[in-house]
Amino acid sequence: MKIKPEEVKYIAKLAKLNLSENEISQYTREFDDILEHFAVIASYDVEKVDVNVFDEKQTSSLREDDPTLFGDQEKLYQNTKTLKNGLIQVPKILE
Numbered sequence: 497m498k499i500k501p502e503e504v505k506y507i508a509k510l511a512k513l514n515l516s517e518n519e520i521s522q523y524t525r526e527f528d529d530i531l532e533h534f535a536v537i538a539s540y541d542v543e544k545v546d547v548n549v550f551d552e553k554q555t556s557s558l559r560e561d562d563p564t565l566f567g568d569q570e571k572l573y574q575n576t577k578t579l580k581n582g583l584i585q586v587p588k589i590l591e
């Protein structure tokens with residue numbers, strides 16, 4: 497499927513973009529390449545593909561969430577301007 501420069505101009509207009517003629521020709525080629533990839537994907541026969549891609553025996557590879565306290569408090573607060581009772585003090589932004 498070939499895309500026309502007029503279609504790229506229309507898409508640019510919808511996206512409120514001002515494209516030069518060089519950009520329009522570049523995007524026309526890029527859109528053609530993208531549509532070519534979609535055509536290749538659409539040509540695959542997926543009727544006989546097993547839809548169950550996950551193995552039931554498969555377990556999570558994520559680590560356990562084990563909360564711990566950060567040990568070096570000085571390093572933790574080294575970039576703060578002011579501390580009050582162990583908390584970072586920030587300027588009031590709401591009245």
